Amino acid sequence: MNTTGSPLTPTYEVIIIGAGLGGIGAGVALRRAGVENFLIIDKWPKVGGTWLANTYPGVAVDIPSPIYNFSFQQRSQWSRLFAPGSELQRYAEEVVDAQGLRNKLRLGAGATKSVFDEIDHLWRVTLEDGSVLTARFVIGAVGGLEQPSTPDIPGIEEYTGKLMHSSRWDHDYDPGGKRVAVIGTGASALQLIPELAESVSRLTVYQRRAIWIAPKPDFAMGPVLNAVLNFPPVQKTVRAVGNVGVNAGLGAGLAVSNYPRVTGAGLTIGETALRAYLFAQVRDPELRRKLTPDYRLGCKRPSVSNSYFRAFTRPHVDLVTTGIERFTPTGIVTADGTARDADMVVLATGFKVMEKGYTPPYPIYGRGGIELGDFWDAHRFQAYQGVSVPRFPNAFLIVGPYAYAPGSYIPLIEATSAHAARVIGEARRRGATCVEVRQEPHDRYFERMDRRAKRTHLFSQGCASSNTYYINYQGDGAAFRPSTQLEMYWENRHFPLDDYRFGTVSPVRTGANGSGATIPAPVR
Template sequence: MNATNGSQPRPTHEVVIVGAGLGGIGAGVALRRIGVENFVLVDKWAKVGGTWLANTYPGVAVDIPSPVYNFSFQPRSHWSRFFAPGAELQRYAEEVVDRQGLRGKLRLGSGVVRGVFDEERDVWRIALEDGTEITARYVIGAVGGLEQPHNPDIPGIGDYTGKIMHSSRWDHDYDYRGKRVAVIGTGATALQVIPELAKEVAQLTVYQRRAIWIGPKVDFPMGPAANAVLNFAPLQRTVRFVGNVGVNAGLGAGLAISNYPRLTSMGMTAAETAMKAFLFSQVRDPELRRKLTPDYRFGCKRPSISNSYFKTFTLPQVDLVTETIEHFTPTGVVSADGREREFDMVLCATGFKVMEKGYTPPYPIYGRDGLELGEFWDEHRFQAYQGVSVPRFPNAFLIVGPYAYAPGSYIPLIESTSAHAARVIGEARRRGATRVEVRQQPHDEYFARMDRRAKRTHLFTQGCITSNTYYINYQGDGAAFRPSTQLEMYWENRHFPLDDYRYTAAAVRELQDAAS
């Protein structure tokens, strides 16, 4: 590090952004808007894209309409489909990096293993996988919520000798064609991959713990005419606005109107009726329909859309097993009915560790007085002011923190929390501060408000607790979502009182300490 005026050294970077997915990219753009240029995006992967780089399983695609799933500062006017495949989203991330001039800010192929706040110098010390350390005045954590695979803890799984993989770590060197394949899980990922596997395998067995609510998917190729509309800026902005409102209403309406439980219940009943009708149109076998009908209310889990998922289970080579898995054997799986089925490959479409101890964040972070963030959250519950900042963790911000995400497209979330972090950093620069930390009172008030709202939503009042939804964590809290509209999320992250943070300078504190 280079010396500056006085005894305080200059950190390597003003800001380190951890993660080069869309969240990290959005944070980088927000920093450039306020004039910060000395920053770096660090990522364990060799390319940008985050979720859209890691998830390459057959059939992977965005479940938000493509014209909506892009940044306001760089809308994309050419998509292959209304719901674009995952590889196209990864290419979009590359396009944003290039157009926004972020290519030279990347440090890829070596992830973060530890972060420690140096209280004497007001800098973060970031240790990387390659053994090096970088320092920064500020750190922005942009590790996505769907990052750490949740591998099932099933007895004997380590003894299985066939091919086993998690959907987010797809092995493209393995040829599953003509093989006997099992899929564990029936969530959003399984919804996409199961129909694709069924086209190629000899036998497909799906182990379902709980059925999933599914509606039809209005998907189609985006031809020249549709893309021409998106290429006209006024129409494109209109499409993005209307689309975001619609997606937010579809995914988060029940959370936003939590003060009106009767209205919420009526809406859920209407949605359930429509989706049961869709299931009936796809599957005529009453026993199979029964198995594919959820035993929990609509909205307990993130709803999904597909035109091929239900029909796949009517194929002769596809079996749906609803008995619990008891254990693995070296060659297969034994279910609760005592039947053993042998497989060449087992795919774990079992989701991710969301708001779980040791995985959010996926590496230790030490703030003031040696406090570790994961341990703090485990002991005191997951919490963060506007989903961005936590007391006793100065100069640190989150893109997807507890109570940050108002359900809908992730893009408005990224732009909102990035704007929040950039606004605070910009104010600290203006005041000549070297340390900025959210005050306890506004943080506690936000946490109490979100917790109170969350506990009034259908997740806690309509029997969702037993649905195994990732919206409710192991502490019994709804920390994975913000019970509000995305409009509120957008507004509050841009207009919170700047004095909700405390701004101090290391040099001033040194003089005060010396005087005392």
């Protein structure tokens, strides 16, 4: 507690929590706003976030590489159209160096708690080693795909073989020639399963829901194509057109949610095409039936692969659709009583997205000691433009509720980073030490997004039973923004600054406990 009678000056103007592409993008946005006194912290020893943590065999971006880069630093040298994850991690390193952010990093320093000081208008961020950093503003750049989801299966703790989550791959263990089981058939499993099928003696895949898959137009980029992309006008055109195309492919149904007939017709056409692709890959009707989703296209993020379906046609690969009953010390027993032994079990079971205790992954205490996770649990996940939450002054999110308009994550990062930097820049201009989003504009945004989301096919065509992370445990579509990325881009850069309330710390205290500080009136 400050007992000097004078306002405390924080060590940093801004702390960015997370050194993935989100934190890097936020750092660049701050520099563009003239902010230099900031620090980027991360629990990992290197930058890259998702692309550092996920190193399982076959990991790759599912967005074409030429458009999966920042507008301010477009990369033209890619090995493939859909680059492997290691190249994305190297790209993150390249951006850090090119943008002069290396001396702004403190790695191996994860946050365990953030507390807002209402008297001195600053945040105290506790690190894993127990040290505390102070900053006027905090930007949370921990991605949505951060906290692994481990299934609650009876007996899992008794299993004596090798158990690992796909996002925490142990490269010291060689699965070659072994009996391997994979639980889950989502986006990670889609890439992992064909790779494992090449080397293991027996591969058993436990599927709860089949997944919609399109062919992957992947190919080696080569020196000629990379040279063409290195020409700035071509590079910018490809990125712009590609982002529009990806947004249309992934988010068109959300953008035209008020036109259910158009949406339904589009989904039917897409489903017919993808069923035809499955038919061309798998001729066994029973296997094809197991691999056909029982929910509408678009309930989950669509995936692409040229090898996933064919992996199941190999004689040593089994697809099990009967539910798992329990683990044994040597394997897995399904509900029909069948026991299958496995030397290794891979949990390709995704991440905890918009779940209590995991989004955010550490406690954040705002005004009045309210904790952000508890607030969202009690009042539903919500944030103005996906960035700001009332009662949490001087705090911003890069991937908050209703932030992400489906498509590439890069435009999202640039949009929300620009939002946070604009507010911080305005606070500097006004000499304000405290800024908080007003309740009325926040509520209008939440109500608009919630209303739109509930009109989408996610809530009208049976998606709730598809186990999609787009719909959280509260029955809300908080993980996505039901809009085009163009709207996301524009609104995060042109929102009325009056949607925020600005205030200052009193320069003179009336008491040792700082009771003379002026704090903006509570947001109403």
